[in-house]
Amino acid sequence: MEFKYFDIAGTVEILPRVFGDIRGAFFESFSERRLAEAGISGEWVQDNQSRSDRGVVRGLHFQKPPFAQAKLVRVAAGRALDVIVDIRRDSPTYGQHLSVELDSERFNMLYVPVGFAHGFTALEDNTLFLYKCTNYYAPESEGGLLWNDPALGIDWGVQNPTISAKDQVLPTLAGFNSPF
Ligand SMILES: Cc1cn([C@H]2C[C@H](O)[C@@H](COP(=O)(O)OP(=O)(O)O[C@H]3O[C@H](C)C(=O)[C@H](O)[C@H]3O)O2)c(=O)[nH]c1=O
Numbered sequence: 001m002e003f004k005y006f007d008i009a010g011t012v013e014i015l016p017r018v019f020g021d022i023r024g025a026f027f028e029s030f031s032e033r034r035l036a037e038a039g040i041s042g043e044w045v046q047d048n049q050s051r052s053d054r055g056v057v058r059g060l061h062f063q064k065p066p067f068a069q070a071k072l073v074r075v076a077a078g079r080a081l082d083v084i085v086d087i088r089r090d091s092p093t094y095g096q097h098l099s100v101e102l103d104s105e106r107f108n109m110l111y112v113p114v115g116f117a118h119g120f121t122a123l124e125d126n127t128l129f130l131y132k133c134t135n136y137y138a139p140e141s142e143g144g145l146l147w148n149d150p151a152l153g154i155d156w157g158v159q160n161p162t163i164s165a166k167d168q169v170l171p172t173l174a175g176f177n178s179p180f
Contacts (some may be wrong), residue, residue: 052122057161059119067138078127088115
């Protein structure tokens with residue numbers, strides 16, 4: 001298992017060892033011990049899965065404290081462009097984003113710390129997006145940022161995404177008061 005660290009503090013890409021053979025492939029999709037090697041700790045209490053066809057964008061979402069979630073995201077099938085935005089008020093990279101392509105060949109994962117808005121584009125049909133969360137779903141605590149806010153400057157890899165009505169009216173960074 002390899003770890004890749006980025007300039008945005010706290011974010012880590014995890015590249016598991018994938019064992020291929022004539023039958024297919026195997027990899028350890030979750031190991032608390034391995035994550036601890038990368039300095040990642042947390043009480044993982046909920047797993048989520050969504051299925052999206054090519055061109056879907058979900059996000060940018062987060063849950064506010066005390067229901068804030070760190071996430072460990074990956075795809076089990078298909079391919080996704082994962083995007084996270086640093087919304088930690090005191091962070092020197094506040095408002096900056098990181099994009100990482102997740103695929104079901106390398107089975108690479110991204111650790112998203114508390115204090116980030118999260119979203120992704122499905123790059124293929126039937127993209128199965130899986131993620132572990134360190135807090136339960138709390139709809140009353142949900143917040144978000146507008147996916148195509150020019151101030152964020154995110155290239156989602158798609159022009160006219162399929163996106164929920166809810167996500168179309170999320171606030172821009174300018175009108176946003178971060179709870180982190
Ligand atoms: C997130 C969540 C949703 N739901 C229900 C609520 C809705 O009736 C339905 C779809 O929810 P939503 O439209 O919020 O799903 P996404 O747009 O995929 O939201 C997720 O996508 C972005 C990328 C994230 O990072 C968040 O984890 C999460 O916000 O599932 C639940 O029952 N439990 C949950 O934990």
